[in-house]
Amino acid sequence: xxxxxxxxxxxxxxxxxxxxxxxxxxxxxxxxxxxxxxxxxxxxxxxxxxxxxxxxxxxxxxxxxxxxxxxxxxxxxxxxxxxxxxxxxxxxxxxxxxxxxxxxxxxxxxxxxxxxxxxxxxxxxxxxxxxxxxxxxxxxxxxxxxxxxxxxxxxxxxxxxxxxxxxxxxxxxxxxxxxxxxxxxxxxxxxxxxxxxxxxxxxxxxxxxxxxxxxxxxxxxxxxxxxxxxxxxxxxxxxxxxxxxxxxxx
Numbered sequence: 001x002x003x004x005x006x007x008x009x010x011x012x013x014x015x016x017x018x019x020x021x022x023x024x025x026x027x028x029x030x031x032x033x034x035x036x037x038x039x040x041x042x043x044x045x046x047x048x049x050x051x052x053x054x055x056x057x058x059x060x061x062x063x064x065x066x067x068x069x070x071x072x073x074x075x076x077x078x079x080x081x082x083x084x085x086x087x088x089x090x091x092x093x094x095x096x097x098x099x100x101x102x103x104x105x106x107x108x109x110x111x112x113x114x115x116x117x118x119x120x121x122x123x124x125x126x127x128x129x130x131x132x133x134x135x136x137x138x139x140x141x142x143x144x145x146x147x148x149x150x151x152x153x154x155x156x157x158x159x160x161x162x163x164x165x166x167x168x169x170x171x172x173x174x175x176x177x178x179x180x181x182x183x184x185x186x187x188x189x190x191x192x193x194x195x196x197x198x199x200x201x202x203x204x205x206x207x208x209x210x211x212x213x214x215x216x217x218x219x220x221x222x223x224x225x226x227x228x229x230x231x232x233x234x235x236x237x238x239x240x241x242x243x244x245x246x247x248x249x250x
Contacts, residue, residue: 008247009141011037014046019070021055021062029055029063031070036242038077038233039134045233046076049243051250067094077231081243082250088226096228100237103225104209105168106218109194111187115154118192123149130158138162138179138241145247147178150196152189159185161193164246165202174204178240183207186238187215208237 010016014035021029031053038047055063071078083091123139130151139149142162152159162179175197180186208227212220229235244250
């Protein structure tokens with residue numbers, strides 16, 4: 001985990017690893033943050049994925065102080081994408097708002113036909129000159145993290161997608177969508193993407209959702225891995241880039 005964060009290009013001025021709680025010069029607690037700059041309608045904004053944390057039992061009374069310090073920057077949007085059910089009410093008390101209620105488990109290759117003449121080009125292809133700099137860098141770095149990063153190329157342009165391999169219920173191998181410009185774009189290219197991913201042994205793709213996703217074949221599961229944010233720039237569904245999902249597979 002720390003090795004991945006060490007390689008990760010943290011934005012200037014943002015925590016490299018997170019925050020440490022010390023007592024007599026020894027660590028007694030830690031809260032990991034994954035910081036990035038996320039595109040918004042108005043430009044760019046800092047975002048932090050509040051990831052793993054631990055405080056030794058005898059110092060648990062100081063845990064709220066550690067959390068409060070870690071999420072105190074008003075200019076930063078904080079996200080928590082893997083909260084345990086017993087912490088949901090705690091997050092809401094801290095000012096978090098739920099933005100994804102559950103997961104949609106899809107079989108994209110069963111979707112309606114997408115655009116004709118769609119080419120799927122891996123991000124590590126020598127011809128990877130598609131999209132803008134942010135999309136190119138996002139796909140390249142996530143491929144290095146072990147994700148499947150591809151472009152869907154059509155006459156109207158190139159469309160970036162990143163998937164991370166996962167296991168659902170410890171039995172079903174699948175992919176999780178961790179980056180796209182929108183859920184609508186994933187629906188548009190679901191069939192060619194589904195065939196491409198099925199050839200890699202995982203025909204199922206899970207997607208963050210707030211209900212059944214029109215255009216996708218599958219089933220919606222409410223209150224399964226809901227996701228929360230705190231700040232002024234709500235994350236969009238389909239964007240878990242530079243989070244524990246894509247870096248650590250959590």
